[in-house]
Amino acid sequence: MSQQKRVVFRSGWLPWLLLAPQALVISAFFFWPAAQALLQSLQQQDAFGLSTEWVGLENFRQLFNDPGYLASFKTTAVFSLLVAVLGLSVSLLLATMANRVMRGAGLYKTLLIWPYAVAPAIAGVLWLFMFAPSIGVVAYALQALGIPWNHLLDANDAMTLVVLAAVWKQVSYNFLFFLAGLQSIPKSLIEAAAIDGASPWRRFWTITFPLLSPTSFFLLVINVVYAFFDTFGIIDAATHGGPGKDTAILVYKVYYDGFKALDLGGSAAQSVVLMAIVVVLTVVQFRFVERKVNY
Amino acid sequence: MVERRPLLTMLSHLILVLGVLIVAFPLYVAFVASTHTAAEIVQAPMPMTPGSHLIDNYSAALFGSSGAGSKAPVGQMMWISLVCALVIAVGKIAISLLSAFAIVYFRFPLRNFFFWAIFVTLMLPVEVRIGPTYQVVADLKMLNTYAGLTVPLIASATATFLFRQFFLTVPDELVEAARIDGAGPLRFFRDVLMPLSVTSIAALFVIQFIYGWNQYLWPLLVTTDENMYPVVIGIKRMISGGDAANDWNIIMATALLAMIPPALVVVLMQRWFVKGLVDTEK
Numbered sequence: 418m419s420q421q422k423r424v425v426f427r428s429g430w431l432p433w434l435l436l437a438p439q440a441l442v443i444s445a446f447f448f449w450p451a452a453q454a455l456l457q458s459l460q461q462q463d464a465f466g467l468s469t470e471w472v473g474l475e476n477f478r479q480l481f482n483d484p485g486y487l488a489s490f491k492t493t494a495v496f497s498l499l500v501a502v503l504g505l506s507v508s509l510l511l512a513t514m515a516n517r518v519m520r521g522a523g524l525y526k527t528l529l530i531w532p533y534a535v536a537p538a539i540a541g542v543l544w545l546f547m548f549a550p551s552i553g554v555v556a557y558a559l560q561a562l563g564i565p566w567n568h569l570l571d572a573n574d575a576m577t578l579v580v581l582a583a584v585w586k587q588v589s590y591n592f593l594f595f596l597a598g599l600q601s602i603p604k605s606l607i608e609a610a611a612i613d614g615a616s617p618w619r620r621f622w623t624i625t626f627p628l629l630s631p632t633s634f635f636l637l638v639i640n641v642v643y644a645f646f647d648t649f650g651i652i653d654a655a656t657h658g659g660p661g662k663d664t665a666i667l668v669y670k671v672y673y674d675g676f677k678a679l680d681l682g683g684s685a686a687q688s689v690v691l692m693a694i695v696v697v698l699t700v701v702q703f704r705f706v707e708r709k710v711n712y
Numbered sequence: 713m714v715e716r717r718p719l720l721t722m723l724s725h726l727i728l729v730l731g732v733l734i735v736a737f738p739l740y741v742a743f744v745a746s747t748h749t750a751a752e753i754v755q756a757p758m759p760m761t762p763g764s765h766l767i768d769n770y771s772a773a774l775f776g777s778s779g780a781g782s783k784a785p786v787g788q789m790m791w792i793s794l795v796c797a798l799v800i801a802v803g804k805i806a807i808s809l810l811s812a813f814a815i816v817y818f819r820f821p822l823r824n825f826f827f828w829a830i831f832v833t834l835m836l837p838v839e840v841r842i843g844p845t846y847q848v849v850a851d852l853k854m855l856n857t858y859a860g861l862t863v864p865l866i867a868s869a870t871a872t873f874l875f876r877q878f879f880l881t882v883p884d885e886l887v888e889a890a891r892i893d894g895a896g897p898l899r900f901f902r903d904v905l906m907p908l909s910v911t912s913i914a915a916l917f918v919i920q921f922i923y924g925w926n927q928y929l930w931p932l933l934v935t936t937d938e939n940m941y942p943v944v945i946g947i948k949r950m951i952s953g954g955d956a957a958n959d960w961n962i963i964m965a966t967a968l969l970a971m972i973p974p975a976l977v978v979v980l981m982q983r984w985f986v987k988g989l990v991d992t993e994k
Contacts, residue, residue: 422880424887426817426897435814436826438807439867445852446845446864447833453844511731514724521725527979528732534974536926536944539967542951543738546745546960554741557757585735593986617720646839650928654948668839672929675843684843691840699835 451692457685476686485662486670486687493666496580497644504584504591504640505633511588512595513621526596533589537647541654544582548574568656572663575656579664582651587643591636598632599625638702645694667691739968746770746965753960765961773965786966789943793925794973796861796942800924801917803866809909812875813901817887834869838930846933856937865930871916874991878912879905915988918981922974943970 461472480486515525532540547555550567559566568574602625610620649668652658658665658673665673671691675684745753748763776785814820815827838845845864854860882905890900931945941949947966951958978985 422816422884422887424884424891425819426887426900428818428897429820431897432814432818432820432823435810435818439811439830439872440826442807442863442867443829443833445848447836447841447867448829450841450844450848451836453847454841457844507731511728514727514731517724518721518728521728525728525732527982529735530982530985531975531978532735534922534926534978535971536928536974538928538944538948539926539970540738542947542963542967543742545951546964547738547741552754552756552758552960554758554760585738588735590989593989597986597990617717646837649839650926650944653928653932654951671839672842676846676933681843688840688843692836695835695837695840 454685454688454692457681458689460685461682472682476682477690480683480686480690488662489665489667489670492576492662492664493645496576496583496648496664496666497641499576499580500583500587500644500648501637501640503580504587505636507584508588508591509595509629509633512592512599513625515592515596516599526593529592530589532586533593535586537583537586537650538654539650540582540586541579541651544578544585544651545655548578568660570660572660575660575664579648579651579655582655583644583648586651587640590643591640594632594636595629598629602628635702638698642695642698642702645698667694742964742967745960746962746968748961750959750961769961769965770969773962773969784938784941784946786943786946786969788939789941789946790969790973792858792861792940793942793944793970795858796927796931797921797924797973799858799862800865800927801920803862804868804871804920805913805916807866808868808871808875809906809913812872812879813897813905815872816876816879817897817900830867830869830872832869833867838865842929842933849934855934856940860934861927861931861940861942862924865924865927868920871920874912874916875909878909882908911984911987912991914981915984915991917988918977918985919988921977925974 458476459471459473460469461475462469511525511529515522515529518525535543545553547553548566548568550556550569556566565571566574568578606624606628607620610624615623645666646668648666649672652664652666652669653672656664658669662670667687668691671684671687674680674687744760744762745758746769747766748759748769749765752759752763774785774787776787811826811830815823849855849860849864852860854863886904887900890904895903925942926944927942928944928948931942932948935941935945938946938949943966947963947970950963950966
């Protein structure tokens with residue numbers, strides 16, 4: 418916090434009053450619960466909440482010896498990777514095309530950004546409906562083509578379904594940032610290369626793509642955060658984490674273990690692990706944002 | 713465009729049109745489904761042209777006379793979503809404006825502490841503290857209330873930073889002038905700072921309204937009474953049975969109703985929405 422105002426107001430009580438609402442909300446709903454999560458992760462409580470026992474790091478030991486938890490890590494990694502890679506490449510393609518065309522760019526933008534407004538859970542419901550094994554239009558078309566589809570039984574089908582829904586919802590966001598990035602590249606650079614005889618394909622890979630890399634890094638981090646945390650609604654509405662636990666990403670497992678299986682200690686330990694992941698992601702994000710500014 | 717390449721331009725349009733169609737396809741399927749009877753939809757393949765039950769289905773959804781799953785009227789759920797989205801958006805903006813003002817325009821002990829405390833909340837999304845936060849809300853007897861649905865989501869580190877960033881660019885001369893004119897801090901805040909912040913506030917409002925409307929995990933925890941479901945939760949509770957047992961026509965009508973308000977906000981306020989998005993994420 419280096420920047421400061423030269424001129425300030427003087428008052429002993431006013432700043433405290435101004436800060437009070439935010440301070441109250443963050444202490445009651447952020448810091449107190451976070452501290453509780455830390456505490457609970459070191460305790461074991463029976464399912465009825467009658468007795469609590471101090472167990473130290475036992476919850477964490479159990480967690481990392483639980484094949485289900487490690488599987489959930491793997492599921493989350495596969496899911497985030499697919500969502501990020503697919504989402505970024507599709508939106509980069511669309512943004513590059515929209516940046517090329519002179520006519521109708523604004524219209525395409527309007528037609529492409531609205532999925533941002535759709536709630537993840539609603540996106541999950543829409544895609545579930547299209548892919549429902551016995552009634553969905555897409556499932557029907559796939560079966561007519563001889564491709565068996567049943568996300569209720571097949572883990573890969575279920576993963577495909579949630580990835581598609583998550584990408585569909587995120588493309589608009591990436592598209593906006595890529596388009597803004599593309600439009601900030603100086604036209605003179607592209608023109609100079611064109612005069613030198615570089616084809617559009619070559620210009621894209623030698624000029625546009627490298628200049629876009631800060632935006633891409635930034636979006637990569639944002640997309641991973643999105644896949645980790647904001648896709649809960651998609652997973653819950655479309656697959657309930659199933660079949661088995663094959664689409665139960667970490668956030669879904671925290672919810673399920675805490676609220677359905679009532680394993681408070683285990684769920685709290687998972688929360689603490691997630692918190693550590695968020696801290697890392699936030700630090701990385703800020704690093705990249707800084708790099709982006711200095712680029 | 714740098715040079716004329718009609719073929720490449722045509723290809724660009726082709727890819728964009730294809731992209732738009734693929735993105736819009738789920739919406740079209742949902743719309744078609746919302747115009748048929750439940751029985752017509754469950755026959756595979758489902759019809760791909762609109763049917764004749766549009767009005768029946770939407771009034772059934774809005775006023776609540778559907779069969780399976782939750783029977784609460786969607787009209788009421790939409791009202792709850794609207795109130796929550798507005799309270800969350802306005803609340804976030806209000807408390808962030810106030811804290812940013814305090815942090816930028818006053819010197820007081822613990823100023824840096826508060827700044828960092830607000831910053832750290834970025835690293836504590838609701839997903840990682842669901843159990844204990846639920847406990848706090850239950851202890852405060854806020855389950856199934858508007859307060860429970862909104863207050864825990866009202867803190868906002870990003871909005872606070874955005875306003876702080878903006879206030880730092882406001883020239884010091886304005887404060888001096890206000891002081892010479894005899895204006896106190898609150899007067900300065902209301903008559904100088906607020907009017908200057910209108911664009912940022914509008915941009916932020918769009919983003920936060922959508923955030924509030926689309927909340928899922930939190931309302932899922934704090935609402936058990938179907939009269940307090942926001943529409944995003946309500947729709948999920950309608951999916952109860954197997955593929956064919958649900959009233960898909962009503963569910964799809966509800967899905968479309970649930971996405972209309974935020975989609976309208978995004979499309980109509982596009983300029984502010986984009987500004988808000990790009991500003992808050994930087």
